[in-house]
Amino acid sequence: MELEVIGQSVKGRDIHLVKYISDPDNPTILYLTQQHGNEQLTTEGALAFIKSLGTGKMKGVLDGVNILVLPMANPDGAMGDVDFSLEDYIASGDRNLTRYNANEVDLNRDHVAKTQPETQALHYNVLKEYSIDYMIDLHHQGTRSAVDGQLVSGSFLYPTSPNVDADVLEGSKRLGSIVYNAIQPTGWGHLGKYVGGTAETIGRNGIAVEYDISTLLFEMRGMSDHEGEWAVLGQKSNGYLIKQTVVTLEATARAIADGSVETADTTFWDTLPEQYNLPR
Numbered sequence: 001m002e003l004e005v006i007g008q009s010v011k012g013r014d015i016h017l018v019k020y021i022s023d024p025d026n027p028t029i030l031y032l033t034q035q036h037g038n039e040q041l042t043t044e045g046a047l048a049f050i051k052s053l054g055t056g057k058m059k060g061v062l063d064g065v066n067i068l069v070l071p072m073a074n075p076d077g078a079m080g081d082v083d084f085s086l087e088d089y090i091a092s093g094d095r096n097l098t099r100y101n102a103n104e105v106d107l108n109r110d111h112v113a114k115t116q117p118e119t120q121a122l123h124y125n126v127l128k129e130y131s132i133d134y135m136i137d138l139h140h141q142g143t144r145s146a147v148d149g150q151l152v153s154g155s156f157l158y159p160t161s162p163n164v165d166a167d168v169l170e171g172s173k174r175l176g177s178i179v180y181n182a183i184q185p186t187g188w189g190h191l192g193k194y195v196g197g198t199a200e201t202i203g204r205n206g207i208a209v210e211y212d213i214s215t216l217l218f219e220m221r222g223m224s225d226h227e228g229e230w231a232v233l234g235q236k237s238n239g240y241l242i243k244q245t246v247v248t249l250e251a252t253a254r255a256i257a258d259g260s261v262e263t264a265d266t267t268f269w270d271t272l273p274e275q276y277n278l279p280r
């Protein structure tokens, strides 16, 4: 494992890339977390995944896949160290966490203009630097999303820009199939189809178009902090949401390493229900 500092945030915090590159000819996946600072359990999950890569449980996987992990793409938002007020945010404690970076920019709408140092670090020192085949962009959503009358544990979606190459899109759908089959059968997993836009300012779309990377958005249930109570999750859900990240990362790394992602069945996408909000 190698640790690289790929840049600094607006406030000068280091942004890290964790690298496992065993063979340059292997397929490569990038796991990206916490572009939105208030969506932090995915970072905890990514760190647990990194730990698991050193154990017997994941033995041999690194022989077949190169893994890049960029945890906490927005460290200033994650620390609440920003140049705007967070006084309406509702998490208790001595700091708040926010979606935006210190300049109050939504980093996941900056993938075309690339005006912010955090976005520039990702694009110029990771996406342009490595030959990446797959990416999972990990987020959190509101707490009331449901399918089949039941709250979801998360929702996911492939790139929906019309400019995405057909093979790239198919790769995204196959990657999603691996996630679906790893999460849905668990007792706690219940997945819906995310309802998302086509703008290429969004990582899921823009990164697929610009670099031909098969991207997948994965939104975990609930956020750590927000101005709206509808979005904030209690502590008791943390365990399974961290686990959902770990299972997702382990399953996709395995499926790329053993080649099974190449033949994953994507037909579930045709019947996967779009999520909607249950009343508060």
Ligand SMILES: [Zn+2]
Binding pocket: 035, 036, 039, 108, 138, 139, 140
């Ligand atoms: Zn987000």
